[in-house]
Amino acid sequence: MLGMEKKVRALYGDDVESKVGNPVVEAKETANSARAGLALAILAIVLAFGVYVALDAKISGVAQTVADVPAKVAAIDAKVAEFEGLPAKLRKQLAAEKVAEFAAAADRLAAGLDSADQKAVLAKISEMAKQLQADVAK
Structure with a gap:
C-alpha cells in the first residue's frame, strides 16, 4: 500500500521524500495562495465597511x-x-353651571x-x- 501511495504522489507532483519541489507546482500554489489571500483581504475590507455604515446609521x-x-419632555x-390646572377649571365650570341653574330657577319663580x-x-x-x-366663568 505504501508503494502505491508513493506512485500517486509522484504522479501528481507531490514527492514526499524529495526536499526540492517542483518549481512550476510551487509557483502555482504560491499564486493561488496569494489570490486567495487577496480575495479574503478585500472581502474583510468590504465587510468592515458594511459594518461601519450600518453602525453609523444606527x-x-x-x-x-x-x-x-x-x-418630548417639554x-x-x-x-x-395643563392637567394640574384642570381641577380648578372644572370647579369653576361646575360653579358657573350651578349659578346658571339658580338664575333659571329664579326666572321660573318670578313667572x-x-x-x-x-x-x-x-x-334682581x-x-x-x-x-x-x-x-365665575372667567
Whole structure:
C-alpha cells in the first residue's frame, strides 16, 4: 500500500521524500495562495465597511432620538401643567353651571308670583346670579 501511495504522489507532483519541489507546482500554489489571500483581504475590507455604515446609521438614528427627547419632555411637562390646572377649571365650570341653574330657577319663580315687588326682587336676584356666573366663568 505504501508503494502505491508513493506512485500517486509522484504522479501528481507531490514527492514526499524529495526536499526540492517542483518549481512550476510551487509557483502555482504560491499564486493561488496569494489570490486567495487577496480575495479574503478585500472581502474583510468590504465587510468592515458594511459594518461601519450600518453602525453609523444606527448611531445617527439614536443621536436623533436623543436630540428629540428634550422637546418630548417639554411637551409632556406642558400637558402635566395643563392637567394640574384642570381641577380648578372644572370647579369653576361646575360653579358657573350651578349659578346658571339658580338664575333659571329664579326666572321660573318670578313667572309664578303675583306681586310686582316680589317679581322685582327675583329679577334682581336673577340679574345678580347672571353677573356672578360671568365672574365665575372667567
